[in-house]
Amino acid sequence: MAQVTRTLLRVLLGALLLCAGALKAADTQQFTLSIHNFHLTNWSVSVLLAVYLPWLEVITGAALLLRRLYAGALASTLLLSTLFFAAVASAWSRAIDISCGCFGASQNQTHYPSHLAGNLALLAAAAALSILEWRAWREKSPSSTNECGDNPPR
């Protein structure tokens, strides 16, 4: 059961990050405006983030789906989901009306409660997957009662 849950979460998060990243990477200019609308960064930093973040999402999503550099991909997923949640929460706290740009240019004005709930779900899924994988790794590690000697997920 835990194995099925882990696989489902891994594929879901991987596909989500891959799609979201690809959509944003296709229109850097629009994503730059979306980031700039958060009023957290100056224009140059917004451009740099708009160029870099979508590809980090794509690489992270692909790594999750392929189970390559897996521990790093999980950490990156946690970082990204925390970053997105914090940015939207910050915009809401300052009552800024934004288009978040999470899935490219098609996104309209943000409805904060539902949007924050979505971000929280993403963060919770990433945290749950990390915990499940860590437990699975500990059960398989040589220091536990099971001495099969498997390596942690890569």
Next chain:
Amino acid sequence: MSQLIRQLALILAAALLPAAASAALQLRWRSETPLQPGEIRPSTARLWSHHQVLWVDIRPPARFEAAHIPGAFNCPPEQWTTGSQEVLARWSAEKAVVIYGDDDQETQAHAMSQRMREQLGFETTYVLKGGWQAWRR
């Protein structure tokens, strides 16, 4: 833990390569006509639906009457006192303010943008890069 940090660093670094290639392809326009802070390109503004934008046209009334962006409001700098009241009446929270003039009026458009931020309290205003001429292309 060291393995995790090494893998995370690898992923962070791996994203740099496609990001650099993407920037070289998509941001080529920056070397031709760089955007100043607060400017927006017509191609981007066209993505926004009509009810999301309050267009402010700062050209002389005669030029505005001849042709303008649909839904635009004419507010030349010399008519600021009455024009600003009209802008406030037309503005709503879901609308972005985009100011444009003729292509030689960018300085005036930026001054108008700053005025709106300072005097009307708008948090975000944009100046249309290239003005009316760029929009018509």
